[in-house]
Amino acid sequence: MxxxxxxxxxxxxxxxxxxxxxxxxxxxxxxxxxxxxxxxxxxxxxxxxxxxxxxxxxxxxxxxxxxxxxxxxxxxxxxxxxVESPVLAKRRLRVIAFSTAMRGLVAPALALYQSSGAHHAKLETQLRSVEPEAAVQQIARGDADLAVVHNWSSIPLAIPPGVRAQALGFDEADVVLPANHRLAFQAAVARSELIDEPWAATPAGAICHEALMRLFADLGVVPRVVAEDPEFATLIALASAGVAVALVPRLGRGPLDASVVARPLSDAPQRRTIQVIYRDSMAGSPAVTELTGLLREVFERTEGRVGGQGAG
Structure with missing residues (x-):
């Protein structure tokens, strides 16, 4: 055999x-x-x-x-x-997520799990930060069990057969501007007002970078990127210093200080769907089911901030 x-x-x-x-x-x-x-x-x-x-x-x-x-x-x-029992002494789950979801969703969800007296099993997790396209591949190959990914409307994320996706909700992205910027006093800004602006962006190849590159496509303009960094906190700091403006999602962004403001786009709102994905073969796993539910609970708690209007 x-x-x-x-x-x-x-x-x-x-x-x-x-x-x-x-x-x-x-x-x-x-x-x-x-x-x-x-x-x-x-x-x-x-x-x-x-x-x-x-x-x-x-x-x-x-x-x-x-x-x-x-x-x-x-x-x-x-x-x-x-056949996995919901009351096993220990469960193991390999979880991957993009960086802001790890901070804004996965960490709070695991804290809820550990603090809940209703859970009898210890959830042992292995956590890694992975970009969405790579996360889909790792889930499909069996290298991870559950992933949190984002899916921009302008850059669809392909989900292969055998992988299941559940949407948690939508994450809006705003333009972050210096507080003294000429557009900072508007409730929202139009793309035509940003054509000549210098931009700070995530590195080329990242999905958020590609979303920015396509932002002005119908206007025949390519954004002028003057700075790249993988951390949104750095992009916000560059906006604060007056170096550039930045397109920054609300999930995991945290409160902004008085040196910058965040304004939505009035003519082309930027939205990405936040999804949990896992293999069809893991659909019956109590650990996957419980963690997905907790991720949804955390997302719903922040939905007013994530899906609502940009704050100054």
Whole structure:
């Protein structure tokens, strides 16, 4: 009979391209993974890997095993979550989220879980900050169990088959301006008033950067980005210093000091959908269900600030 851990090792090697990378992903040593593959080959009395330069590649039989065995592993995961008791002594969940969601949603949701006397099981989480496109891939591959992602209307996030998405709500983005800016005294600003402004933005390639790049597309203008930084707090600081204006979502933004104001766009409101995603095979997991519910509760508590009008 084929050993499931050995099969999982082979599937992971195919996914990552090497024994060492697969070992890192599985949390084993390379030697342990190699031993699993040898065990699998003894069971089959045939090789599943062959050397290719300094690396390895799957044999024809190895590819067949991955093609047929991968779905079996996902089905096993689904069955395991169905029989998981809601009162187990400990549950483990690998959670990934974009940075502001980690701060503004995941951390408060986990605090609610730990403080609630209704929960009998300890939830042991492994947390990592991951951008949405990479998060979708990691969920689909089985490298994480639950992710919080954002989905800009101008840049749709593709959700592959086998991955389920639940919307928590909408997160508005405002233009952050120096308090003494010529537009700071308006309740909202039009894009035409911002065409000549210098912008501070997240780095090129990030979804929020791409959303800014498309902001003036129908006006035939590309924003003039003079500063890039991955942290929205830095973009706000640059606006405070008068270096640039910035497009900053409200989730995780925190209160603004008197040196800046945040104003919504009057002619093209910027909105992103905040979603929880996980594999279909994890839909029956009590841990996934409970954490999703707590994330929704935290989001609803902040919805007036996140989805409401920009504050000065």
């Amino acid at each position: 084929i050993d499931l851990q050995a099969l999982r090792s082979l599937v992971t090697i195919e996914r990552y391209g090497s024994v060492i990378a697969a070992a890192d992903a599985l949390g084993f040593t390379a030697s342990a993974v190699s031993q699993q593959i040898k065990k699998l080959e003894r069971t089959l009395d045939a090789p599943v890997l062959e050397r290719q330069g300094r690396g390895v590649r799957l044999t024809e039989r190895g590819h067949l095993l991955v093609a047929e065995g991968g779905p079996l592993l996902r089905e096993l995961e689904r069955v395991t979550t169905l």
